[in-house]
Amino acid sequence: MRQTLDFLLHHWLDVEGLCQRPRFAEHSAETFGAVLDTCQKIAEQKFAPFNRLVDTEEPSFDGERVTLPRATHEALAAYVQSGMLAAAQDHEQGGMQLPCTVEMAGNAFFSKASVSMGGYAMLTSGNASLLMAHGTETQKRVFAQNEFAGRWFxxxxxxxxxxxxxxxxxxxxxxxxxxxxxxxxxxxxxxxxxxxxxxxxxxxxxxxxxxxxxxxxxxxxxxxxxxxxxxxxxxxxxxxxxxxxxxxxxxxxxxxxxxxxxxxxxxxxxxxxxxxxxxxxxxxxxxxxxxxxxxxxxxxxxxxxxGEGLRCMFHMMNEARIGVGLGAVMLGYAGYEASLEYAKQRPQGRPMSAAGKDPGSPQVPLIEHADIKRMLLAQKAYVEGGLALALYCARLVDEQQTGEPEAAREAALLLEMLTPIAKSWPSEWCLEANSLAIQVHGGYGYTRDFPVEQYWRDNRLNMIHEGTHGIQGLDLLGRKVVMDGGAGLQLLASRVNATILRAGQVEGLAEHAGALAQALARLGGATKSAWASASPQDALANATPYLQAFGHVVLAWIWLELALAADGAERDGAVDANFAAGKRGAARYFFRYELPKIDAWLGVVAARDATCRDLSVEAF
The missing domain is CATH 2.40.110.20 (Butyryl-CoA Dehydrogenase, subunit A; domain 2)
Structure with missing residues (x-):
């Protein structure tokens, strides 16, 4: 994972460029690397070894006190000591003034090691950030700063x-x-x-x-x-x-x-x-x-x-939604790595070639079979694409807070558009990655001898909390795509089209660029058709299929971006040929196996299909 994380930060999102801005001027690629090293070390030593323990010894309440495993207390004490609770805050508040992009990358290690142990910190950070945005000076000093210090959660x-x-x-x-x-x-x-x-x-x-x-x-x-x-x-x-x-x-x-x-x-x-x-x-x-x-x-x-409570709370809710998306990604990533390791080591079956027909010939590792590669490629496409999406949203936060006025305005608008996707898409498809990880393990994956069943159980929550899929779909189609006369959708489309133009000139990527252009056009057409009657009842009956299609178009764009970045990094000698081939292979998988799914989703949206809306209660 670390190599992919470094690739995303340095060869796609250009986090070093943020160091030219006054807020981040004391930082460099070296300090960013040191932060990630520290997070990785704490996650591997204090969180990951106890992930199964906190699952089997769940919290108990005796009527007076809640008891948690001692490992939870020790892990969170180590997290607090690392300074990550206040990582993005001002120096005056005990923070490091880290870019949000690097903060989220560091937190990815904790979500992967034990997402449920790390949940306390995510909530605390969001709570305190809300107070910093909307609280009085006394509320910031008394409540937010004690939360950032880890004294209170x-x-x-x-x-x-x-x-x-x-x-x-x-x-x-x-x-x-x-x-x-x-x-x-x-x-x-x-x-x-x-x-x-x-x-x-x-x-x-x-x-x-x-x-x-x-x-x-x-x-x-x-x-x-x-x-x-x-x-x-x-x-x-x-x-x-x-x-x-x-x-x-x-x-x-x-x-x-x-x-x-x-x-x-x-x-x-x-x-x-x-x-x-x-x-x-x-x-x-x-x-x-x-x-x-x-x-x-x-x-x-x-x-x-x-009367302004919900407006204030959305500050925390939106931050939490991106955090939920990251947590879903990292659970998917943990399952992907576990199933990849298993597939490389587990001998089973023989190749389809003539030599493989000899029952006396040696078995081959699972990963040699095409269907296993399919499941691993799907997981790779989901989790690496989801991680890229989460970090892109974090990069938008940095642009919103420290960019030039016009760039900051556009970043805020894009973040509004992408937040429902950043929460919902990983929650659905990285859960599917966990299901595929179980499938790669076969019967063993369904037992507690391997961790993949717990990853699936942990991840199943993410489609529910901080707004279900249905709520995210209503938010996207009912509010985000129509706000300001569709300004956010137009801005996103312009970013996607810019990527299409770049990729259209690159051998091996022009096919993907054309497919994305067609998908974007279908998405735009379906959006107009959904609202053609100007009736929310008509448009929103199929908001969830719209959300799914929108998410797949966004992820196709992300994967085209990553394929371009991988080409450039390989030419520069920054990554090896196998790493770049893996990124191009995942992109190819997404465009050929995943992007075509949008036609079915958008079909019911464009037709304002009333099958679900109009079926009587008695018919069920």
Missing amino acids: GTMCLSEPQAGSSLSDVATRAVPDGSDFESDPLGPRYRLKGNKMWISGGEHEITENIIHLVLAKIPGEDGKLPAGVRGISLFIVPKKLVDTEGRLSGERNDVALAGLNHKLGYRGTTNTLLNFGEGKFRPGGQAGGGLDGAGSGAVGYRVGKP
């Missing part, structure tokens, strides 16, 4: 048992706490009551405190909760109350663990049902906070203005 609390993904139906209430609620130094102070479900990292004792970011609604003067998502506000709700210097007050906030969810996979991360304000704990005072104890419920501090 964080969560995101959106879903509720009765609402699931329907955030407009959130029923958690937040009531101003006293007449002086606006004057609390930590932010406008409220009391929250409600229940939150599917909260990853919601309870543990890895750190001394947990900072929950909670979506809730503030009742109107009539006592009723506002309808829809526009009435949602965002609140900081710490597990333990703190003062304005970040010191624990000694009081437990009224946040109680109702129970743990027992999962198919991803067991190393606790997943919880949390009750806010049920009365199990009754916070009544707070050093330096001015809390008068007049209210009841969990103490929370509002972030941003009332």
Whole structure:
């Protein structure tokens, strides 16, 4: 994996070029390499050896405390000590001012070694980044900086048992706490009551405190909760109350663990049902906070203005979605490497040649068979393409934050377009890679003697959390491709067309360039046809097939880019012939085996097919 990672960073994304920008001026290819070396070492020593342990010894709750394997505590302590929690933050906040691209590349090692152990850090980083973007100066100093330091971890609390993904139906209430609620130094102070479900990292004792970011609604003067998502506000709700210097007050906030969810996979991360304000704990005072104890419920501090909670939370949700995509990629990558090693070592069967008909002739390794190569090539195309997509999105973040104004604007627009793909495409196709890894192992792959069955179980979550496939499809076709008159789609198409023009002049790649041009045209035509009736009901009935087709077109573009980069790196002597041949082979596989799938997906989209929408409930 490391060779591919270096190729993507240095021969495709040009991370060294970022060192010319003031924010990254202290860095170089050598410092980037040192970061990756450190991450790889910690992941291999502290995370990977215990990935099976955290699966078999899943979290337990005795009614008071959650118990996790000691290895989880030690692994995350090593991660915190590495500085990766604050890697992209300013020096003044204890950060390294690393490019997001390099930060994500470093985190890839942890996701591959044990995605569920690394989940706590991903959530904490996203939580703190949200507060840095939308919090007050005090909230940044007290909450975000203690999270970046690894003293506290964080969560995101959106879903509720009765609402699931329907955030407009959130029923958690937040009531101003006293007449002086606006004057609390930590932010406008409220009391929250409600229940939150599917909260990853919601309870543990890895750190001394947990900072929950909670979506809730503030009742109107009539006592009723506002309808829809526009009435949602965002609140900081710490597990333990703190003062304005970040010191624990000694009081437990009224946040109680109702129970743990027992999962198919991803067991190393606790997943919880949390009750806010049920009365199990009754916070009544707070050093330096001015809390008068007049209210009841969990103490929370509002972030941003009332009714802007979902806008603020999307900062974390979008970051988490790219993180989920990376996690899916790396689980797929782990399965690919395991099945590749197995296929090279496992003798089975004989070749189809005349010599192979002799039962006394020696068996050949599995990898000599064409169908095994097919499954390995598919995995390679999915995982290496998915990794490239994730790092490209990270590179867009760097451009958005440090590029020239026009480049920054375009990067932000492209990132909006690609976020649903960066989350959904790896979640589907790197899960398929894990399924193929099991298939390569045969019956052994279905047993716990080999790790590939766990990789599949862990990866199955990624199509669900941070927005299901259906939600990502609705977001893409219902919002992203039509926003600003289709400006984002036009910008993406212009980038794809630029690659097509370059590849069209290269022997061996012109065929792929032509296929991508046709696919892009079909995608554009289907998009117009989907919205031809101007009816969301018509257009969005097949949003998921549209998402699948869109993702495959994007990945075909990525693979054409990688094939071009591999040619250039081989000419420069930066990679050997076998490495470059592997990249070209995966690209060829994607264009001949995968890209043709879009015709079926786009067919129902363009026809605004009503088969699924119109079938009566009784017919099922």
